[in-house]
Amino acid sequence: MHFDRPPQPAPGCADCAELDRLRRNARDVYDHSAVTDANVLLRQHQRAEHRRPEPAPQALSAPEPPPRRKRRHP
Numbered sequence: 001m002h003f004d005r006p007p008q009p010a011p012g013c014a015d016c017a018e019l020d021r022l023r024r025n026a027r028d029v030y031d032h033s034a035v036t037d038a039n040v041l042l043r044q045h046q047r048a049e050h051r052r053p054e055p056a057p058q059a060l061s062a063p064e065p066p067p068r069r070k071r072r073h074p
């Protein structure tokens with residue numbers, strides 16, 4: 001079975017931090033099924049809440065730049 005890279009918690013997200021903590025705890029006790037569960041939950045949460053692994057602030061409804069003004073000839 002091929003493993004994808006485990007999802008990374010999004011900075012500043014409490015839900016991601018919580019799931020990351022669960023995952024770390026599971027790793028500490030070598031509970032592989034719990035680690036996998038945490039990865040699945042983290043991935044589902046990120047798909048629902050973050051959509052993309054990397055936040056793209058530019059994608060947030062950026063207003064179009066104003067049209068260039070044409071200079072009228074006097």
Ligand SMILES: [Zn+2]
Nearest residue numbers: 010013015016
């Ligand atoms: Zn999150």
